[in-house]
Amino acid sequence: MESEITIYDIAREAGVSPATVSRVLTGKAKVTPGKRDVVEELIRKYHFKPNTIARQLSGSTRILGLMTADIRNPYYAALAVECEKAANQRGYTVLLCNMFNDQALEEAHLEKLYAQRVEAIIQIGCRVDDLVTDPKYAEQVKRVAKSIPFICSGKLDGAGVYSVRIDHVFAMKIVMEYLISLGHRDIAIIGGARRVQSTHEKLQQYIYLTGLYGLSFREEYIREGNYAESGGYVCMKALLDGEKIPSAVIAINDYSAIGAMRAVFDRGLSIPGDLSIVSFDNTFISEAVNPKLTSVDYNYPEFGTKLVETALDLIQKKSVSQLQLIPPRLLIRDSCAV
Amino acid sequence: MESEITIYDIAREAGVSPATVSRVLTGKAKVTPGKRDVVEELIRKYHFKPNTIARQLSGSTRILGLMTADIRNPYYAALAVECEKAANQRGYTVLLCNMFNDQALEEAHLEKLYAQRVEAIIQIGCRVDDLVTDPKYAEQVKRVAKSIPFICSGKLDGAGVYSVRIDHVFAMKIVMEYLISLGHRDIAIIGGARRVQSTHEKLQQYIYLTGLYGLSFREEYIREGNYAESGGYVCMKALLDGEKIPSAVIAINDYSAIGAMRAVFDRGLSIPGDLSIVSFDNTFISEAVNPKLTSVDYNYPEFGTKLVETALDLIQKKSVSQLQLIPPRLLIRDSCAV
DNA sequence: ATGAAAGCGCTAACAC
């Protein structure tokens, strides 16, 4: 481990001032070509890299804080990666924090990002997903949002933060109308929880459309679950044991869908022969299972880009709409039939 | 957005010097209880958080750089998350960089982490996976490794870096011996590429054990693929079209396994009835498919912890073995039969 | 125990 070289070393050897070295580094000011060459030559010679920390201390950090519920979940991974790409393209670095769906970690990371002086914080998942906002967390966020723009993929009532989220009402609409167009009248929805805003919106829309199109409405066609494979399995099992088996099932996400599929296969039934399935999220899972899942795609590149652009606009004090909706689209594959 | 409060503000209001505020912040020196209380009260009152960047500039950063091939891949996600946990538990923060399997990004991120003055760099995936090291990259790493410890999950010849990796030879051994104990004699291996060190080791061991146990050896039982679902599908398809269909197939990872399964099902065959399958990686995919996959688990918590501990030992100038092997284990589920 | 002051490595305002 060697001691590190600084702009002073370069300046001394080049016979110029540190400021000049800084100028060629930033490229923001004119430098006589001759001197510039000498300095650049030295930089190359020593493989000199300016200390990012020092730069940040006397300027902006150009770092965006990104808090995700759990990066191991493909939904979050896909979105996080798009945010990272979008940020990088715009000259920003992303500092990623995993919350593991743990509220204590969520609070700790928020403080950490603030202490790190990131220029904006983007949160996807955890308490910003709740239907009814936790006032304690809203209070905490409100405080940091006074000095740093805060953008989330859900909502946080009372904190005055910005939201960029999927239009879940529309998502449900395209799914239902697709199934209806296929002739389905007995449609169930499984796997999510009402306390989650996105699921709540979908459920509301499901009920509304059931009425609108005069479909058969049954309480037991709405089955809450844990968003995991196990939840989908349990829900579908119960559905298959019910008095009237639906002809189509909407799974709240891909995990729930594969659990549901397993329950169907266990019963010796086939998909889409005996039962049609649609899911939300369109992670790689949709492509990987057999049959491939028809799924609602959340348009991750656009979603991530919008999240980041909103953050950057806010950093530049531009005025931004408090709520922006991303339109999802249906990807038709092989899991649905009449 | 408000201007930010500093230790000077706290010091002034508390009637002490900035140094004293710093002392209560770090907790490394004695402060008269009375003064400490006043300062702590003020810190709470203003929700003051010391600027991490300034702290880093005059001290250590306590940041570990983590470069992953692609965090969307569950294998990397699982490992990255364990590294993050291990680091956090030891008072370190992780700066995550995604390389998207792109060599230009790999180089850029390496430089970025160096410029960021992380205390050590851990790389999982990309060129450290190559069987034959890219001398250009080795050179670059060697340079940064002069001032920062570099640890990887593969190898990098000539760069003098540290390796913590899976014992792939042993991994292959437990898989083969398990299949042999079940009575299989016609075993194929699909999905990986020889130019990848881990796959190369497995293939060597496969050939060795095939000879040792007198199994039927056929060139066409070794089929290279792209580590993705599509590769597994193609390989299995070819195997099913071959003159002698194997009774068991070893897939290089879970993705390849599900592709292979799809090919088997397409053919109207069953697993494990007609064909047994084992995979490596044991990501959540193994649990999610039907039948559940018997898979080699890479012991992610231990793997991640060892990676981080090695980094921290190196930071503290402790002497560490250049190569450490993590023993994998076989998780038996439902995808194998006689 | 505590304050004054130097310094971490860079950028930027200000002269020249």
Add this chain to the structure above:
DNA sequence: GTGTTAGCGCTTTCAT
């Protein structure tokens, strides 16, 4: 254009 000089916000000697 370029050098000089202040900071950026904190930690850490060094006195006292």
